[in-house]
Amino acid sequence: MKKELCLVIPVYNESAAIKNVLQSWEDYLSRYSIDFDIHVYNDGSKDNTIDILTKEAQKYSNLFIHDKKNSGHGPTILLGYNENKDDYDWIFQIDSDNEMLPDDFIKLWSKRSDYDFLIGKRNHRVQSKARYMISRISRITVSLLFGKTIWDVNSPYRLMRTSAFRNIFPLIPANTLAPNIIISGFIGIKRLKFYETLVNHQCRTTGEVSIKKWKLFKFAVKAFWQTVWFRFTLKN
Numbered sequence: 001m002k003k004e005l006c007l008v009i010p011v012y013n014e015s016a017a018i019k020n021v022l023q024s025w026e027d028y029l030s031r032y033s034i035d036f037d038i039h040v041y042n043d044g045s046k047d048n049t050i051d052i053l054t055k056e057a058q059k060y061s062n063l064f065i066h067d068k069k070n071s072g073h074g075p076t077i078l079l080g081y082n083e084n085k086d087d088y089d090w091i092f093q094i095d096s097d098n099e100m101l102p103d104d105f106i107k108l109w110s111k112r113s114d115y116d117f118l119i120g121k122r123n124h125r126v127q128s129k130a131r132y133m134i135s136r137i138s139r140i141t142v143s144l145l146f147g148k149t150i151w152d153v154n155s156p157y158r159l160m161r162t163s164a165f166r167n168i169f170p171l172i173p174a175n176t177l178a179p180n181i182i183i184s185g186f187i188g189i190k191r192l193k194f195y196e197t198l199v200n201h202q203c204r205t206t207g208e209v210s211i212k213k214w215k216l217f218k219f220a221v222k223a224f225w226q227t228v229w230f231r232f233t234l235k236n
Contacts, residue, residue, distance in 0.1 A: 002087060002088055002089055003035045003036065003037060003087065003088050003089070004034055004035040004036060004088065004089050004090060005029070005034055005035065005036040005037075005088060005089070005090045005091075005092060006036070006037055006038075006039060006084045006087070006088035006090070006091050006092070007025060007029075007036060007037070007038040007039065007092050007093075007094060008039055008041070008077060008080035008081060008084065008091055008092070008093045008094075009021070009022075009038065009039070009040045009041070009093075009094055009095070009096050010040075010041050010043055010073055010076040010077050010080065010095065010096065011040055011041065011042050011043065011045065011049055011053070011096040012042075012043045012044070012045050012049075012070070012073070012096075013045045013046055013047045013049060014045070014049055014096045014097060015045070015047045015048050015049045015052055017096065017097060017098045018040075018049055018052055018053065018056075018096050019052055019056060020098060021096050021097075021098050022038065022040070022056050022060070022063065024098075024101065024102050025038065025094070025102050026038070026060055026062075026063075027102075028102035028103070028105065029102070029105075032106065032109070034109070036062065037062045037063075037064060037088070038060070038062060038063045038064070039064045039066060039080055039083075039084055040053055040063070040064070040065050040066065040096075041066045041068060041076045041077070041079065041080050042065065042066065042067045042068065043068060043070050043071060043072070043073070043076045044068065044069050044070030044071075050065075050067055053065045053067075066079075066080075066083075071175075072177060073177075074176050074177040074178050074179050074180075074223075075174055075175055075176065075177075075179075077093055077179065077180065078169065078172055078174060078176060078179040079174070080093070081093075081160075081165070081169045081179075082169050082170060084162075085162045085165065085166045085169055086162070086166065088162055089161070089162060089163075090112065090159055090160065090161060090162060091159075091160050091162055091165075092105070092108075092158065092159045092160075093156055093157075093158050093160075093180070094156055094157060095156040098202075099201055099202055099203065100120065100122070100156065100157045100199060100200070100201055100202075101200065101202070103200070104120055104157075104197075104199035104200060107120075107197050107199065108120065108157075108159045108195070108197070109159065111195055112159065112161070114193065114195070115161075115193045115194055115195045116160070116161045116164035116165075116187075116192040116193050116194065117150075117158070117159070117160055117161070117164070117165075117187055117192055117193070117194040117195070118158070118159040118194065118195045118196075118197075119150055119152065119155050119157060119158045119159070119184075119194070119195070119196050119197075120152075120155055120157030120158070120196075120197065120198070120199030121150075121151055121152040121155060121196050121197065121198050121199065122152055122155055122157070122199065122201035123198040123199060123200055123201055125201040134216070134220045135152075135154065137220075137224070138153050138154055138178070138181055138223075138224075139151065139152075139153050141181075141224060141227060141228070142181060142184055142185045142188075142227075143188075145185060145227065145228065145231040146184075146185030146186070146187075146188040146189055146231065147185075147188035147189065148188050149184050149185060149187045149188040149194075150184055150187065150194060150196045151196060152196070153180070153181050153184040153185075154178060154180050154181050154184070155180075156180070157199055158180065158183075160183075164190075164192055165183070165186075168183065168186050168190075169183075171234075172230070173226075173230070176223075176226055176230070177219060177222055177223040177226060178223040178226070178227065181223070181227055182227055182230055185227070185231070189234075
């Protein structure tokens with residue numbers, strides 16, 4: 001029998017934050033009596049993240065740990081979507097850096113009956129000029145390739161009805177760096193009903209971003225061409 005909700009959380013070297021992230025989501029969702037599981041995908045962390053996750057899984061019967069070789073954030077969340085799409089009515093993806101807290105989740109959950117896709121637009125987000133430009137280019141690219149869609153196309157605060165996306169997730173190549181951008185594009189193609197609202201975003205207080213400077217630029221270029229290639233192959 002399906003459960004209501006699956007949280008997919010990718011994690012890489014977040015030993016300082018992951019315990020607090022898991023506890024806050026467990027406490028928050030339990031408060032609303034939601035039937036949920038949390039699936040954490042450890043993407044080959046080099047610190048002691050997996051040790052912390054193993055201990056936390058002993059505390060929560062609805063916490064499942066998937067330890068995998070490093071493949072990157074995008075391929076990891078896509079794996080999580082595909083592995084859980086048949087067992088839950090909804091999938092919610094959130095990152096493990098604690099930049100977006102559970103407090104705003106009810107804004108999405110309370111409106112789920114009317115939409116296929118609900119997303120949090122990051123409010124008060126502080127970005128470097130490089131990340132700001134990448135976000136803007138991503139938004140323009142999705143609009144031109146896929147049509148009218150959401151504003152924050154790569155936000156990691158997204159609630160998806162699995163019946164609407166079950167056949168979409170497998171179409172995206174497993175090595176895609178930014179599958180969330182492509183998924184946002186599908187909303188325009190499939191004319192899915194979506195809802196977008198502001199959610200608070202805070203700067204990370206632990207660890208550091210894994211992609212920056214020249215690596216960030218190369219990532220953005222590759223992700224851009226993957227998105228363009230995918231849209232072209234989809235037409236054919």
